[in-house]
Amino acid sequence: MNDAPALAAGGQPPVRAASSGDIGLSPWFTPVRIALIVWGLMSLVAIGAKWHAIGALELADTDDAMRMAQVRDLLAGQGWWDLSQYRVNPAGGGVLMHWSRIVDAPLAAGILLLKPLFGQTMAERIVMTLWPPLLGAALSVACVLGYRGLSDRRIAYVAPLFLIMSAYIVAQFRPLRVDHHGWQIFLAMLVMAQALRPATWKAGVLGGIFAAALLAVSIEGLPLVALFAGLAALRWALDGRADDRARLCGYMGALAGGALLIQFATRGPLGLSGTWCDSLSAPYMAAFVAAAAVTFAAAGINPGRASIRFLLLGAAGVSAAGALLWTEPQCANGPFATLDPIVVKYWYRHVLEGQPLWMSGASDAIHVLIPSLIGLVGAILAWRSCTLAADRRNWATIIVALVGTAALSLLVLRSASTAHLFALPGCAWLGLRAWAWARTIASTVPRILASVAAALTLPLLGSMAVATLLGPLIPSMKAEAMAAGEEAATVNPYKENCLDSVALADLDRLPATTILTPIDLGAPLMFWTRHSFVATPHHRNKEAMADTIRIFADDPAKAEALARKQQATLIVYCRTANDFGKYRDARKDALAAQLYAGTPPAWLEPVPIASRAGLSVWRVRPAAK
Template identity: 35%
Template structure:
């Protein structure tokens, strides 16, 4: 069966086919992440700073005030994150606090919210499966989503940043794209894209991709024009509403978030696109001319209001920050800069999904054929985007879940019909490649490493290094016992210090604080005498770093005689005094001598 039954999405039992898998995978995720849940640790600094932002909200900071006042005090740094993501975290806490107390309520919220996001994702996938194929495919979709590392890594317990909600918003937009009712589908897609961009402007390329596919639908006929008209109107209305609900009177023209400069451009394009639906007899050349003109006017509006936004949200980033920080953020780099095992695990399932979508397109007929073509185009565009920016592979994995699930089910159903070992092997290869495509590469890599290992290099007195491991409770407790102060710390431990202590920090790895970020980098790569002036200017009382974390390795590569490397190697300038009570095996703490 290829074409879905439109009524199937509303039949009872659709949720019943996915909730057991949600329970199963939630239990697995919780078991895997339990060491972090139990000890209150996080892997990603963004999750930690999200928690700090939510705490400030619950402590009385205004809903519309997105300053993080403990970064670069006293003025603080305005965060580019949306309150839409804070809302469910805060709601769960407020509900549980009277029963469990603030600490336990917070701990449970960091589990419930990402797993709840996963439930939303599975529900949307079940609706897509029912609409495009049949309702019985929903369970297969749940399994494929549950074992997809790019997707699952965004909904694990303690993963409270915005990426999981962006996946949900993109899936809802895809559901609207394949809705057989053009206006309803366009409105759903547009509203979902608006919410996704309000959460983070990272979804802007996906919005452009959906717009391009919807334009192709418009070229097919009047229904396509209705859909894109509804889409554009919903994008504009949803964006204006989300801005009013989360930004209030903040009319600053930021380039990294939906702000007045983008709303002005949206108004022009959406007004032109929506108005064309009123004139069904408008010729195609005239229709395209109106859309092209509106696009040109929108770009002109951006150029007039804030031309910097035409070059992208990071165009004005200091070159030093780009070299030592932004270009080294793994999720923002091209996929092929990662190791081969990771590339295989992340890329093969979406490519399988793309191939399956094309097969379904060729087998379908009528309106279903067009829907599968649109689906394949969106998936192909998302895969290409994921190759360029690794974090987008989570969206590609989510979009690929339905066609991959169909491919796996088809292989399983046809397995009894196979004759010969070759056919059996090919059928079994489909689910293996869908679930663990990197397994052969991992075995090969492990074998190469084993053959090339050099046991003689291990010396009797060698001490294991902690590498990327987060700071331990004893490290943070020692720092937390120091009098409240501003700390000059490396980016990689800044959010952890904000979450676990009462201290402030000069900077964290978040680009809105570009000026203090540059100061921290310049100080750590500079000669100690020059670094002192920067540290004193920020009125920092302590300098803290963890020598075995990657940031110090970056400084060692860039400035082997800079302050950070000298401190890591035990060379202490006369204006810094070691603080033994706050120095551990992981962390070095120094008091600034004024």
Template identity: 30%
Template sequence: MTAPGAEPAHSPARGFPIWASVALALLCAVALTWSRALEIWRSGAFFDSDDAMRAVQVRDLLAGQSWFDMTAWRLDPPNGVVSHWSRVVDAPLAALESFFRLFLAPQYAERIVRLLFPLALLAALLRLAAWLSYILAPSASQHLAVLLAFLSGAALTQFIPGRIDHHAPQIVLLLTALGLFLKGIEAEKARAMAGASLAMSVSIAISLENAPFFAVMLAALPALFVVDGERMRAPLAWFAASGLLCFPLLYGATVAPARYLVSACDAYSWVYLAAAFTGLLGLAALAALAPYARTPAARAAAAAAAGAAVVATMAAVAPKCLGDPLAGIDPLVREFWLSHVTEATPLLKFRDGESNVVIMIALPVAIGLAATLWEAFSAKQAAARRRRLVLAGVIAAGFAAGLWQVRVFTSTMPIAMIALAGTAGAVAGFLTRGFSAVTRGLTAAIICFAVSPMGVAAALPVGEGTAEMAEQQKSKAACLQPKTLEPLAALDPAPVAAPFDLGPYLLAYTPHSAFAGPYHRDNHGNRIVIDAFLAPPDQAERILRAAGARLLLWCHYEPGGFAKKAPDGLGAALARGEIPSWLAPLPQTSERLLVFALRP
């Protein structure tokens, strides 16, 4: 058997260390994103609202805000908005920034962390790709796995310079948990389940976005118990014992004591801890029953009872959390904000002109799923079959979740691509039988590129919808640049009424507060802005003065459709250049962004 980290004897990459492939991929990523990295270092620019909000959250922590106080006080003033995020990602960011502040000015300490953090996580992703590939098939080329992980587009999406939100850490934790879980389902390596449960608990403490993947993995444990019986005793016991320690530990470390018994459907809260505790006790019970449940029927009944107990616990504690975790969004906020967020769009709801986006996202994942199933059913060893079937379930769960919100595919793609390493190598070997090792390697690389998201994107023509989306993003970016918003910092701090996307950037670049922001918990502040822009100017004045607004911003990029929805409203008037008498125009920093003060 090939040793971990080595290549099979027939591989053209034999003797070429994995770290070299990782380093080469990192260099390519740096080259592709160099201009963006320079812009961050020079101006401190943010390219995503969540990254701006994360930076604000870290600044508040470093300024003395309590670890357990997750209130964004400058969002929807004066009461603020309690974020559904946690401090897990804030902690390494704050620690790194504190270190760099020893010899850099605070703003540059923050900027270098924003550059190094995603790069370090990308290195971890690429190394995990090789490791996971080895777990799946020791004979597969780990170098191809690194290449496929890079071609999944991760380096240009969630791991791009400046990306300090929780998505990249979540992808790394997902791959870590998956690899350890696939190792741990083998009885002789069951101790790996302790690491899997730790990675899962840390991930859930950050956010719930990996929950669909973890649900499949956890469901696989009782399913394998039904099939394999006592052989699964050790994996069940190890996961249950470690999980009963890790999940409450992370809960206590990240949730404020005053909120221990509060159930929130969009974050790690009491309902999910109770369900996890019930499920873990169920797995422990299955482990204890393993020597006595001799028939598949008896084991299936026990497994069904354990699963039913989890559902019953959630139904008893917070039945609303069995549905859509975003069900609490105000209908108007959903209409004017969430329905226009590309990453929150269901895959099949992209417009006809954006059909290329659907192909670019779905086709590589479908290929990875098909290859995984083919390898599972053609595997000669039961252990390899089990690992591939669990992997196929995880990829399928990601695909299904992507039908709800397309952003889930950024987590699913690296897994689906890594799963292709063995198949790509085998196909290349078949096509180049009798040729040199270099030819086989080049052929494998071409195959990897052809089936990857980056390869599919390169092959597809640019659709009208895609070009339109790019133009809209360019127009919006003009309102969000530091040089556009930073001059506002010279004004006295004031509550600002501005479109949703501007909120986090105002908080990051200026001392002002903002009512609206692209966050589902900000129903109150978002409704103030929506109601004001939809109302006739005289009514809008009353709404804004009652809320305490002192500044108003209007960006000519207006995705929400205020002008179309209410032609007589304040938004439509501003779009036409009609300024109500109660608004005093302030000097413009950009032709696309209008700034007004409410007259006394």
């Protein structure tokens, strides 16, 4: 039986598996309600687990701190289109951030709404606590709606359980995690959901709009956007179907038009003319417009031979690359190509989420790879079991997307969350089959063992099982476990930044000035104080980042001149922080080593502050006249 006519007419695939009643649930328990209940319960547990951190506003990532600094500036009157951070590198006039107002908007709106009731500080705490789980609830609903059309409809009922057992995804929706990574995952799911719908112009347009929004949030989504464009193009090139042609044109047109509109709405005229390589800008929009124009021309010609369609669509890809390089040739080298080598050495190579998987430990590699492998096995088996063409196409979409994002996660660790998102349906399909098989076993012990095996299709449990089995066999994992044990035995919540409340209060009471800190300390201090900072861990401020590292880790004879060049009047550091440790190990006579040894140069004088954790403050003496 072929369901193509019904799908071409815009109908939904026929129901092939269970309804809520068929799986033993009341009809009230729809997939969406189950998704909200499961995610809500998990979120309550997460809020309880982080209650102390919420009360103290202990942010786990420097980007969360910088995000809130950006939101505060917006609420204080900084222009919607002005994304400059003027408290970073004030000597250079501030830093134009590469972030998007799409992420700022709900945070600012929530604080603005709650501030009259609770005050600024409590409003921020409430929004930072609740917004990430609320966005995660939207993701959970998007998952069940996006995957409900697969060959086994039960997947939509169990997908929420598999989602909350995907650690790399859930981590981006925990309380206080207000940066853009959750948005990336959510928008990627919306793009996937449209790719799984029957091929229509509307599905293509919606997919293209969501893809444009994803790129506006982060240009890191470009490989994913290109993958779905390539998949849509491949389907039309192979079969020449009118519905596939409509989807492709809708996607490419909405991607090009949506990128222009969203960019103007969130960044203004400068967003349309800027030529940045690390965010959506003119070079990328030129590429989308060129690709869309050639795609529309190919669709208008509508050649009957597959070889001609492939040739024309290949020309669309070439035109996109040509437009990108013609507009800004530097983008061919990537967004970090212009970083100073010293910044690459002491900062970028240590941002593990942006590094290849092999830069991480064996345990991390297992937790990245296993969910994708389970999902891929399940998706392939599901594809092989399908009898309807539409079902096979949907599973093929998932397989291609999963293979692409899993390969990307090998090169960029933070892509693992999107790969695991696309692994969910394969994991769920495999888990449902394994559970059903286990229930048919008459003997108690074998049935229990088979049920445990079925539970291992849950991403987190499967990864933990593999890590437990391989741990004794891999020396590096033994060393990781020992180091983790030693770390747990020596509990020091202030080790990485020394930000105890007493020290922060004392530092904030000092007259507002420009502070030089190690790279990773700048953003948290921006969140907690009124001061400005020479550098934070944000790559557009590349010259000041390089100066900062040279002051701490390079020739001490040049440190004073560089500090005065950056107009820093205070130097603040945490003796136990990792980056400060790297600076003082760089050379024995560097400023960081001198400060650690208690032998500061003559151009610095101590500033006493009350600190339980060892935050050190030094004043730059006035220059001799």
